[in-house]
Each structure stands twice: as structure tokens, then as C-alpha cells.
Amino acid sequence: MKIILSFIALLFLSSCIPEGQETGRYQLTNEEELTIPYLAEEIVAFSYSNGFEFDLKVSSKDSKIQKSETHHAGDNYFTYETLTTTLKSNVPELTIALTVFPLAYSPLMSVEINGYFFEIDLSTPPEWEKLILGEKEYDNVYQAVSKDSDAEIIKPEKVYFSKETGIIQIIMTNDEKFTVKDEN
Numbered sequence: 001m002k003i004i005l006s007f008i009a010l011l012f013l014s015s016c017i018p019e020g021q022e023t024g025r026y027q028l029t030n031e032e033e034l035t036i037p038y039l040a041e042e043i044v045a046f047s048y049s050n051g052f053e054f055d056l057k058v059s060s061k062d063s064k065i066q067k068s069e070t071h072h073a074g075d076n077y078f079t080y081e082t083l084t085t086t087l088k089s090n091v092p093e094l095t096i097a098l099t100v101f102p103l104a105y106s107p108l109m110s111v112e113i114n115g116y117f118f119e120i121d122l123s124t125p126p127e128w129e130k131l132i133l134g135e136k137e138y139d140n141v142y143q144a145v146s147k148d149s150d151a152e153i154i155k156p157e158k159v160y161f162s163k164e165t166g167i168i169q170i171i172m173t174n175d176e177k178f179t180v181k182d183e184n
Helices: 002-016
Strands: 022-026 043-048 052-067 077-089 094-100 108-113 116-121 128-133 136-145 156-162 166-172 177-180
Touching: 094 166, 108 156, 116 136, 116 156, 128 166
Parallel strands: 022 077
Antiparallel strands: 043 052, 043 177, 052 077, 077 094, 094 108, 108 116, 128 136, 136 156, 156 166, 166 177
16 A cells, blocks of 8 residues: 555656756758768778778668756756767778767767767867878868877777768777778
8 A cells, every 4th residue: 555655646746846948959950961971871981001991881870859968857958959870890890970969059079989989079170171191182181089098908099080071081099090992
């Protein structure tokens, strides 16, 4: 009987908590969605500095609406849209997730490579107007550098990215490189 009374009391109390109100909504513009230039199911050729080539496949490209974090029941909140594109390869084993937010909400684009996180500030100018890698020239290239200082683990250390090409190069802590393959 005590359990039933406790349950009824809990239901009564939970109905008394005021529900928060949405105070703002941030949605991606068409231009912001184009920040990540990959299409669903696209295959992107890469070369590995250890002497072989491989493909990254765009396994998903999804947008979703999320609620901002609240600290108390009944707090007001805002919603924002995100667009996440995931690329995968089997050999080498790579999973890359790129997430863009509305600039009005956050200017940072999140890059996750096998569980290691990078941020690119899209509200600032790119680090390079032109960057030459191999024989190819890339325009407006952003660089993200790992803040993790553990040098004994082989992991991604730098990422080069452009809105026109996407991921251009990933440099590992042991100086191995994954570079987008020239389309020429």
C-alpha cells in the first residue's frame, strides 16, 4: 500500500513542476549546411603516408534539433540544429564525425577522429588562404591542433580542413599522414 501511495504522491508532485519555455531557436542556414561538403554515400579517396590508398565512405549525414542544457526542472531552454556527417574506412580503421552548428549558437565546428576531438572556429579567417600539399593547392584552409599532450599514444595531432574540399589531411603524432587524394 505504501508503494501505491508513494507512486501517487510522486505523480502529483511531478505534475506541479512548471515546464520550461523555449526562448529561442537556432537553425542552420543553407550556407552553414554547406560547411561540410560531403554528400551521403559519397566515397572520398585518401592516401596513407605508409604507402597505400584507401576510401572513406560517407556513412551518414544527419541533422537534428537539440535542446540546450538546463540545470533545474522548469528552466527555460533554447533549441538548436546540428548537422553531423560521418565518414568511415575499414583499413585503416578510421571514423570521422564532423558536426556544424548555427553560427549564431556556436562558431565552432566539431571534428572527432576515432574518439579524439578537435574544434575549428568558423567565425575566424582560415589559417591559410592557400596551402600547397604535394602538387595540389587548397584555398581557405583551417587547421585544428590537438590540445592533448600525451605524446606516447599514436593519435591524430593536426587536421587540415576547407569548406570546399572537406578533410584535406590528418597528421598523426608519429608523423604519419592521411591525405585526400588529388582528383587530377
